[in-house]
Amino acid sequence: MVIMMATVNNPESNSLADWLNTLSHKRIRFLRLLSQIFFFVVLNGAFLGLARMPFPAPVHIPPGSPYAIVWGGFSAIQFILSSGQFPFFALGIFFISGAISGRIFCGWACPVGFWQDTLDTVGSWVRIPKWKVSRRTDEGFKEIPATIAIVAFIFSSWIGISRLKGDIVADNFITRMAWDALDPAGTLFVGWFYAIFWNVVPGDSGFFSNLGSDLNIFILNSIILVIVSILSLKVPRLYCRYLCPTGALLGYCSKSSLIAVKRNPLNCVDGCRECEKACPMDVPITEFGLEGISDTACIACGQCIDKCPEAMSFGIRI
Amino acid sequence: MKLQERLFFYTMILLGITFLLLGSALEELNILETVDKARNTNLGAWRDFLTTWVHTMNPPSTP
Ligand code: SF4
Ligand code: SF4
Numbered sequence A: 001m002v003i004m005m006a007t008v009n010n011p012e013s014n015s016l017a018d019w020l021n022t023l024s025h026k027r028i029r030f031l032r033l034l035s036q037i038f039f040f041v042v043l044n045g046a047f048l049g050l051a052r053m054p055f056p057a058p059v060h061i062p063p064g065s066p067y068a069i070v071w072g073g074f075s076a077i078q079f080i081l082s083s084g085q086f087p088f089f090a091l092g093i094f095f096i097s098g099a100i101s102g103r104i105f106c107g108w109a110c111p112v113g114f115w116q117d118t119l120d121t122v123g124s125w126v127r128i129p130k131w132k133v134s135r136r137t138d139e140g141f142k143e144i145p146a147t148i149a150i151v152a153f154i155f156s157s158w159i160g161i162s163r164l165k166g167d168i169v170a171d172n173f174i175t176r177m178a179w180d181a182l183d184p185a186g187t188l189f190v191g192w193f194y195a196i197f198w199n200v201v202p203g204d205s206g207f208f209s210n211l212g213s214d215l216n217i218f219i220l221n222s223i224i225l226v227i228v229s230i231l232s233l234k235v236p237r238l239y240c241r242y243l244c245p246t247g248a249l250l251g252y253c254s255k256s257s258l259i260a261v262k263r264n265p266l267n268c269v270d271g272c273r274e275c276e277k278a279c280p281m282d283v284p285i286t287e288f289g290l291e292g293i294s295d296t297a298c299i300a301c302g303q304c305i306d307k308c309p310e311a312m313s314f315g316i317r318i
Numbered sequence B: 001m002k003l004q005e006r007l008f009f010y011t012m013i014l015l016g017i018t019f020l021l022l023g024s025a026l027e028e029l030n031i032l033e034t035v036d037k038a039r040n041t042n043l044g045a046w047r048d049f050l051t052t053w054v055h056t057m058n059p060p061s062t063p
């Protein structure tokens, strides 16, 4: 209990030195960082010579990412649907991985989630105060990713059916993967990468030229990216919580996942809630107990376990 | 695990396996492979090739 209180009462460290000193209290965070770096390199392994695979992974990899070796699952779903086929395999991957490991890929492997965690860490280093999103606002905003997923699903199905009927449909980014054409993660991993490393700017090379005013769209996308990035310094994992349809789909499949984070109420101090403060996804942890957290937002990141190893733990349900 | 959660879990697993088999039978991943194959054969010409790919979503006909 003494150890637990010591852990719980530690003030949140902000500077780089403090962070390094408290690494022993952030063992899972450190392991997760290693895992995120590993997956970032491997999933973008084409620059190491790894071949691309036509495999839809249960993470978000913006399509067109120059070195990505697999497909982001939700992009694959849109692409297959808009080709006139139902995405059985891609959805199957989501069902199986969600049912077994929940959203663990969000916490430990997704390159875009890694970008979000990095912004959160940078925000803490430069001591940017975090915003606490009220429960009501959070509940409202949480509907956005699922809405994006449903709209994109319907739109891609419509395009696919039109193709099957033999209608002439333009073959471009919007008709293939509508969400990804607006996605700020795509702007960062694809659009900006092209602009910075290869000097390919929309408007002068034909990049996005099928949209007419391509440069304007790129500028609009860049503005969205900058706003999302700045807000992510203040709200941890903002993109994952309020924008990502991949996370929404995975979350829905992971409500009763085999691997889950559990809270032991016997070791819990009434009214403490330090775990909830540490949670980047704002999960109401204390509403759950030994049966495991079944909130669709939980990404099994383990921040709560780092905060309170006595009461919180990874576990297997069943 | 409550009965309802257990049912949800097994439904997801069964549906997942069925969908994976159906998707394999329908050779669904070939749709993605068409794009990947074209990208793999063009490792030497990254910029132009990928630009074209992003631009039209169609692999260029000549490497
Ligand atoms: S919510 Fe989306 S972007 Fe965030 S970690 Fe999950 S898949 Fe990646
Ligand atoms: S589980 Fe959460 S509320 Fe309970 S003691 Fe640990 S940090 Fe505090």
Ligand code: SF4
Pocket (backbone or CB within 6 Å): A261, A278, A279, A280, A281, A282, A283, A285, A293, A297, A298, A299, A300, A301, A302, A303, A304, A305
């Ligand atoms: S509940 Fe724990 S494991 Fe789940 S997202 Fe929050 S901090 Fe991470």
